[in-house]
Amino acid sequence: xxxxxxxxxxxxxxxxxxxxxxxxxxxxxxxxxxxxxxxxxxxxxxxxxxxxxxxxxxxxxxxxxxxxxxxxxxxxxxxxxxxxxxxxxxxxxxxxxxxxxxxxxxxxxxxxxxxxxxxxxxxxxxxxxxxxxxxxxxxxxxxxxxxxxxxxxxxxxxxxxxxxxxxxxxxxxxxxxxxxxxxxxxxxxxxxxxxxxxxxxxxxxxxxxxxxxxxxxxxxxxxxxxxxxxxxxxxxxxxxxxxxxxxxxxxxxxxxxxxxxxxxxxxxxxxxxxxxxxxxxxxxxxxxxxxxxxxxxxxxxxxxxxxxxxxxxxxxxxxxxxxxxxxxxxxxxxxxxxxxxxxxxxxxxxxxxxxxxxxxxxxxxxxxxxxxxxxxxxx
Amino acid sequence: xxxxxxxxxxxxxxxxxxxxxxxxxxxxxxxxxxxxxxxxxxxxxxxxxxxxxxxxxxxxxxxxxxxxxxxxxxxxxxxxxxxxxxxxxxxxxxxxxxxxxxxxxxxxxxxxxxxxxxxxxxxxxxxxxxxxxxxxxxxxxxxxxxxxxxxxxxxxxxxxxxxxxxxxxxxxxxxxxxxxxxxxxxxxxxxxxxxxxxxxxxxxxxxxxxxxxxxxxxxxxxxxxxxxxxxxxxxxxxxxxxxxxxxxxxxxxxxxxxxxxxxxxxxxxxxxxxxxxxxxxxxxxxxxxxxxxxxxxxxxxxxxxxxxxxxxxxxxxxxxxxxxxxxxxxxxxxxxxxxxxxxxxxxxxxxxxxxxxxxxxxxxxxxxxxxxxxxxxxx
Numbered sequence: 001x002x003x004x005x006x007x008x009x010x011x012x013x014x015x016x017x018x019x020x021x022x023x024x025x026x027x028x029x030x031x032x033x034x035x036x037x038x039x040x041x042x043x044x045x046x047x048x049x050x051x052x053x054x055x056x057x058x059x060x061x062x063x064x065x066x067x068x069x070x071x072x073x074x075x076x077x078x079x080x081x082x083x084x085x086x087x088x089x090x091x092x093x094x095x096x097x098x099x100x101x102x103x104x105x106x107x108x109x110x111x112x113x114x115x116x117x118x119x120x121x122x123x124x125x126x127x128x129x130x131x132x133x134x135x136x137x138x139x140x141x142x143x144x145x146x147x148x149x150x151x152x153x154x155x156x157x158x159x160x161x162x163x164x165x166x167x168x169x170x171x172x173x174x175x176x177x178x179x180x181x182x183x184x185x186x187x188x189x190x191x192x193x194x195x196x197x198x199x200x201x202x203x204x205x206x207x208x209x210x211x212x213x214x215x216x217x218x219x220x221x222x223x224x225x226x227x228x229x230x231x232x233x234x235x236x237x238x239x240x241x242x243x244x245x246x247x248x249x250x251x252x253x254x255x256x257x258x259x260x261x262x263x264x265x266x267x268x269x270x271x272x273x274x275x276x277x278x279x280x281x282x283x284x285x286x287x288x289x290x291x292x293x294x295x296x297x298x299x300x301x302x303x304x305x306x307x308x309x310x311x312x313x314x315x316x317x318x319x320x321x322x323x324x325x326x327x328x329x330x331x332x333x334x335x336x337x338x339x340x341x342x343x344x345x346x347x348x349x350x351x352x353x354x355x356x357x358x359x360x361x362x363x364x365x366x367x368x369x370x371x372x373x374x375x376x377x378x379x
Numbered sequence: 380x381x382x383x384x385x386x387x388x389x390x391x392x393x394x395x396x397x398x399x400x401x402x403x404x405x406x407x408x409x410x411x412x413x414x415x416x417x418x419x420x421x422x423x424x425x426x427x428x429x430x431x432x433x434x435x436x437x438x439x440x441x442x443x444x445x446x447x448x449x450x451x452x453x454x455x456x457x458x459x460x461x462x463x464x465x466x467x468x469x470x471x472x473x474x475x476x477x478x479x480x481x482x483x484x485x486x487x488x489x490x491x492x493x494x495x496x497x498x499x500x501x502x503x504x505x506x507x508x509x510x511x512x513x514x515x516x517x518x519x520x521x522x523x524x525x526x527x528x529x530x531x532x533x534x535x536x537x538x539x540x541x542x543x544x545x546x547x548x549x550x551x552x553x554x555x556x557x558x559x560x561x562x563x564x565x566x567x568x569x570x571x572x573x574x575x576x577x578x579x580x581x582x583x584x585x586x587x588x589x590x591x592x593x594x595x596x597x598x599x600x601x602x603x604x605x606x607x608x609x610x611x612x613x614x615x616x617x618x619x620x621x622x623x624x625x626x627x628x629x630x631x632x633x634x635x636x637x638x639x640x641x642x643x644x645x646x647x648x649x650x651x652x653x654x655x656x657x658x659x660x661x662x663x664x665x666x667x668x669x670x671x672x673x674x675x676x677x678x679x680x681x682x683x684x685x686x687x688x689x690x691x692x693x694x695x696x697x698x699x700x701x702x703x704x705x706x707x708x709x710x711x712x713x714x715x716x717x718x719x720x721x722x723x724x725x726x727x728x729x730x731x732x733x734x735x736x737x738x739x740x741x742x743x744x745x746x747x748x749x750x751x752x753x754x755x756x757x758x
Contacts, residue, residue, distance in 0.1 A: 009409050014624045016407050025404040025578075025625060028395050030388045030705040063580070064443035065620040068602045075600075095601075102601045193621060199404075201442070201580045201623035221454075221600050222474075222481045223447045241444040242572060244580035244623060245393045246404060326409040 007321055008346055010354060011328040012143040012171050012300045013194045015344030017254065021198060024253035025246040036245060037237040039252045046255050047204050050173070050264060051180045051188065058212065060205045060230045063223075063244060066170045066191030069203025071099045072224035073166050073187045074137065076215050077207070078105050082134040085110060085126050085163075087118035087154075090144025091331045092168060096137045103220050108133060114145050114332060117295045120153025127161040135164040135186075141172040141297040144331045145290055146339065148176070148297035155183040164211075170194055171299050174258060175267050175343065186211055192247055195267060195299075195343055198254035201247035272298040274342040274351045281355030282340075285362065286370030290337055298342050300328070305336040306362070308369035313338060319364055323357035386700055387725055389733060390707040391522040391550050391679045392573040394723030396633065400577060403632035404625040415624060416616040418631045425634050426583050429552070429643060430559045430567065437591065439584045439609045442602075442623055445549045445570030448582025450478045451603035452545050452566045453516065455594050456586070457484050461513040464489060464505050464542075466497040466533075469523025470710045471547060475516045482599050487512060493524050493711060496674045499532025506540040514543040514565075520551040520676040523710045524669055525718065527555070527676035534562040543590075549573055550678050553637060554646050554722065565590055571626055574646060574678075574722055577633035580626035651677040653721040653730045660734030661719075664741065665749030669716055677721050679707070684715040685741070687748035692717055698743055702736035 193200030
């Protein structure tokens with residue numbers, strides 16, 4: 001895997017991209033020019049194809065971070081008198097609740113324990129209890145802890161009850177399998193800088209065409225109006241407002257590499273191997289994962305912080321960074337943790353190297369107690 | 380001036396950037412990492428300094444295109460019961476009217492002829508006529524035609540009447556002089572991919588700190604809540620949501636070059652020379668500018684299209700593109716025009732080359748009649 005010599009980013013995005021992807025940003029593109037607009041069109045087609053969306057679905061790209069696209073999807077698609085169920089087992093679910101509150105959409109904030117997946121049964125019970133719910137907003141992989149929620153089950157519950165499903169698949173799209181024919185949704189949101197391994201700067205919303213076309217005038221914001229963005233793009237092939245041209249060009253080349261690698265199955269296999277190598281290696285150092293293996297997505301892994309009093313995340317982070325690896329802080333409120341991503345243009349060998357870097361950091365920090373009852377051998 | 384061999388973009392952004400700026404995108408950055416966040420901090424400081432904002436102003440960067448930042452500024456700063464005067468002499472002013480309508484802010488849509496600048500007197504009369512107006516939203520350089528509006532005059536009118544001023548300085552910031560000490564404003568919006576000569580993907584809002592701090596809970600959108608973005612950034616040094624890391628890194632290097640060149644006065648001098656070389660050369664081919672010289676900003680020039688029946692913009696565009704220059708279509712509804720930008724990492728020599736490319740295109744298209752009564756000499 002070709003890459004530069006920056007520290008490796010073991011975060012849920014931005015992540016380490018290939019040098020080829022970055023080199024695609026060495027050109028300037030005119031946003032009105034046909035050559036650029038054919039790139040946009042090809043990305044839209046390829047993204048829909050990843051979920052087997054066929055002719056019923058379209059892809060609307062949007063400037064900004066993935067969260068912008070999540071807000072745009074909710075604001076454009078959920079009617080103003082709609083009501084959104086948000087099963088919440090982490091920070092990204094909580095963010096959707098906050099979006100609904102800003103947008104004055106009624107919201108059912110359903111807490112699910114952070115170490116347990118949202119399932120079809122949980123959603124079904126909530127839908128049965130409150131028939132006024134019109135939509136479910138579901139985070140696929142909740143990277144707050146690295147939880148894999150049961151998207152297929154949730155989709156079946158929505159289908160059974162006739163509710164709209166909006167999926168935040170930010171950190172799962174292109175890595176975990178999602179097929180709209182078996183996991184029906186109204187819209188699914190992803191971003192350039194996650195498992196497609198592009199650089200950050202734009203989101204993509206895969207959305208049912210007929211539904212989107214019925215949503216003129218529903219959005220709360222001009223910038224976030226996916227209907228307006230879609231209509232303009234269909235008519236002109238251009239983005240409504242200045243696109244992040246270099247980000248778009250990099251995403252095109254990143255998707256080329258995604259296809260060359262073998263698409264979603266191959267990407268999942270690589271990330272799964274990364275995740276296994278990481279968890280194995282860290283276990284040998286005494287680290288325990290926060291989640292049970294069955295619900296651990298191969299995207300990002302939450303580890304309990306060492307129990308040793310010599311541990312501080314800041315020092316641990318900085319010393320591991322000096323060894324070439326950028327870790328990520330934990331996002332849980334109750335337990336001290338840190339996170340290590342498995343995604344990006346990296347392979348299992350890199351994961352073994354990060355374990356080695358962590359081992360050296362532990363030694364340098366004088367940390368002996370990693371988990372409860374686990375004493376590191378003296379070096 | 381070092382650049383790659385792409386076609387030169389003679390558009391109001393994205394524009395041609397230096398190779399050095401693009402090469403800054405060959406690194407991946409962690410959005411949580413101190414090294415990256417110090418880049419964000421330094422950009423914020425430098426941007427405030429360009430308008431002499433001192434300690435009273437701060438810069439809040441925002442993901443997305445410049446329009447996103449305009450909407451964010453209006454949505455965050457104008458109270459929900461506020462009323463916005465929009466003097467309108469072009470497409471970008473019209474876009475602000477549309478934003479206000481989406482955001483349910485009362486708006487006074489004041490049409491000014493497209494070939495005439497908005498002045499302090501025009502704004503003063505409108506403010507006197509409707510004391511319920513709370514804010515004026517003023518486009519500095521209206522690139523619909525290339526019009527330089529009288530920002531200083533408008534700012535004085537706002538000061539006199541005690542109204543808030545929000546400036547869309549997208550295409551003027553860093554090129555035309557703006558000093559908040561003499562041209563007071565509540566907020567001024569610019570973007571990475573315009574006269575700072577970075578790549579597109581983020582906006583910046585320069586805003587009065589005390590005012591912004593009073594606007595908690597006012598925004599209509601989580602993504603566009605500048606107050607929330609500001610509070611989080613001040614507290615953590617980080618962006619709230621994934622920043623476009625490569626765009627940010629490129630902007631840092633672009634601002635370095637801006638300073639090395641001599642800052643705003645030097646940039647204005649270069650763009651003015653570009654504009655003069657362009658207008659002179661095009662005049663020799665028979666082209667007339669849409670605007671009078673006194674109100675022509677040295678940012679983008681609107682030319683009347685050739686009157687010859689052999690002219691079509693599409694062919695003219697494509698043939699000039701084949702010669703290495705990307706022009707821009709006109710944006711006026713009443714008159715057939717095209718536009719040529721003067722901004723980006725280009726100099727007057729490049730402008731002479733574009734005139735040469737246009738001359739060759741005219742010849743190839745068999746266009747003899749460029750302006751009324753002006754017959755090109757046979758080649």
